[in-house]
Amino acid sequence: MxxxxxxxxxxxxxxxxxxxxxxxxxxxxxxxxxxxxxxxxxxxxxxxxxxxxxxxxxxxxxxxxxxxxxxxxxxxxxxxxxxxxxxxxxxxxxxxVSFMPQRDLLLPWRNVVDNAILALEVEGVPRQQARAQALRMLPEFGLAGFENQYPHQLSGGMRQRVALMRTFLFExxxxxxxxxxxxxxxxxxxxxxxxxxxxxxxxxxxxxxxxxxxxxxxxxxxxxxxxxxxxxxxxxxxxxxxxxxxxxxxxxxxxxxxxxxxxxxxxxxxxxxxxxxxxxxxxxx
Ligand SMILES: Nc1ncnc2c1ncn2[C@@H]1O[C@H](COP(=O)(O)OP(=O)(O)O)[C@@H](O)[C@H]1O
Ligand SMILES: [Mg+2]
Structure with a gap:
């Protein structure tokens, strides 16, 4: 105390x-x-x-x-x-605080992994390290195999999971x-x-x-x-x-x-x- x-x-x-x-x-x-x-x-x-x-x-x-x-x-x-x-x-x-705003705010030109690591990158975590962390988390977020897909290729539920994964990765x-x-x-x-x-x-x-x-x-x-x-x-x-x-x-x-x-x-x-x-x-x- x-x-x-x-x-x-x-x-x-x-x-x-x-x-x-x-x-x-x-x-x-x-x-x-x-x-x-x-x-x-x-x-x-x-x-x-x-x-x-x-x-x-x-x-x-x-x-x-x-x-x-x-x-x-x-x-x-x-x-x-x-x-x-x-x-x-x-x-x-x-x-x-990690914050997921009302709109998912995925960047259309970034794939799933690169969208997920955005907050980590902004914080200065080296890209390779951030990517490795995200790749480990993918299966849990129902996104295994989708790491190289772009937001327009995903369903609404998947886009939300990418945005959530970004929020969870920013611990x-x-x-x-x-x-x-x-x-x-x-x-x-x-x-x-x-x-x-x-x-x-x-x-x-x-x-x-x-x-x-x-x-x-x-x-x-x-x-x-x-x-x-x-x-x-x-x-x-x-x-x-x-x-x-x-x-x-x-x-x-x-x-x-x-x-x-x-x-x-x-x-x-x-x-x-x-x-x-x-x-x-x-x-x-
Ligand atoms: N940046 C802002 N500038 C001016 N008015 C705002 C701003 N943000 C919110 N408001 C106003 O504050 C009120 C509450 O908005 P908001 O917090 O978005 O409500 P909710 O999320 O509960 O729907 C609304 O009347 C909205 O127009
Ligand atoms: Mg609102």
């Missing part, structure tokens, strides 16, 4: 063992873009090794939250960010995945979910995962954060107390359905607010 952490603010929980220290803490994080307040006093705590899913109406600030945690945007003054127990600016998180304490399966058909998506849980358990990463699919949020998560309509903050934190490994049929378990009901109700409330404020804006503009 670092001496600097034993402040009043962390309280009795913060002064327990290191293992109990959260990986990431956000306190009263606000972000405005001109007239638009995207996030307002958002609080969240992510534990090491946790898989936390985030749902909320479109435009409520989910991607903005990720951009802050990835170090790409600074929040307004007043909020507090802590990573691995230390207070920091968003910019300090750049390179500490960092926290992975941010912004709607990674949003564009996939239902069957591919279900396969990818089970596969992601397997690799998550094997590599023991901490994952923050945005989705608009409540089933996906429950199926994957240890906890689901429901965000309010914009300006976004955390409306509800729901623990998902379902056994792992999660089997596909878990979606019919009474506990799964109970959670789904709670979450849908919370999301529905916020979606209506978000729809109403959009309508008001249209009428007054």
């Amino acid at each position: 670092q001496a600097g952490l034993q402040t009043k603010e962390t309280g009795p929980v913060g002064s327990l063992e290191d293992a109990a220290e959260p990986l990431l803490e956000l306190r009263a994080v606000t972000k405005t873009f001109g007239e638009v307040t995207a996030l307002a006093r958002l609080d969240a705590t992510i534990a090491r090794g946790e898989f936390v899913t985030v749902v909320g109406p479109s435009g409520c600030g989910k991607s903005t939250l990720f951009n802050i945690v990835a170090g790409l945007e600074e929040p307004d003054t007043g909020g507090v960010l802590r990573f691995e127990g230390r207070s920091c600016h968003a910019a300090d998180l750049l390179g500490q 960092r304490g926290l992975m941010l995945l912004d709607e990674p399966f949003g564009a996939l058909d239902a069957l591919t998506r279900a396969m990818m979910q089970r596969w992601l849980l397997d690799v998550w358990q094997k590599y023991r990463r901490t994952i923050l995962f945005i989705t608009h699919d409540v089933d996906e949020a429950i199926f994957l998560g240890d906890r689901v954060l429901v965000m309010t309509a914009r300006p976004g903050s955390v409306k509800l934190e729901q623990v998902v107390d379902l056994p792992r490994p999660r089997r596909p049929e878990i979606v019919t378990a009474p506990e799964f359905i109970r959670l789904k009901r709670i979450l849908l109700e919370a999301i529905e409330e916020e979606s209506i607010k978000s729809f109403q404020s959009a309508t008001v804006r249209e009428q007054t503009s």
Whole structure:
């Protein structure tokens, strides 16, 4: 335990063992873009090794939250960010966190392996070494034999796996995945979910995962954060107390359905607010 952490603010929980220290803490994080307040006093705590899913109406600030945690945007003054127990600016998180943005961002002129090693190359890892690392990982990502293919030669599911492999290869304490399966058909998506849980358990990463699919949020998560309509903050934190490994049929378990009901109700409330404020804006503009 670092001496600097034993402040009043962390309280009795913060002064327990290191293992109990959260990986990431956000306190009263606000972000405005001109007239638009995207996030307002958002609080969240992510534990090491946790898989936390985030749902909320479109435009409520989910991607903005990720951009802050990835170090790409600074929040307004007043909020507090802590990573691995230390207070920091968003910019300090750049390179500490691996981030898969909402679009897969594969480079069309690079083959599978060269796309996968992009973040490592940017970091200065020698190309041959990065390639060898990627080649070892290919089978696990269902891409064995596809190393020399280009993005246009791959299915949607495969492209997502290349983007995910890039994120996994960039080994960092926290992975941010912004709607990674949003564009996939239902069957591919279900396969990818089970596969992601397997690799998550094997590599023991901490994952923050945005989705608009409540089933996906429950199926994957240890906890689901429901965000309010914009300006976004955390409306509800729901623990998902379902056994792992999660089997596909878990979606019919009474506990799964109970959670789904709670979450849908919370999301529905916020979606209506978000729809109403959009309508008001249209009428007054
Ligand atoms: N760079 C930016 N400049 C101006 N407005 C932005 C910027 N990024 C996001 N916004 C606005 O902030 C709000 C939240 O956006 P976003 O975080 O992308 O929402 P979500 O991912 O939940 O759909 C939206 O109103 C969006 O238009
Ligand atoms: Mg988004």
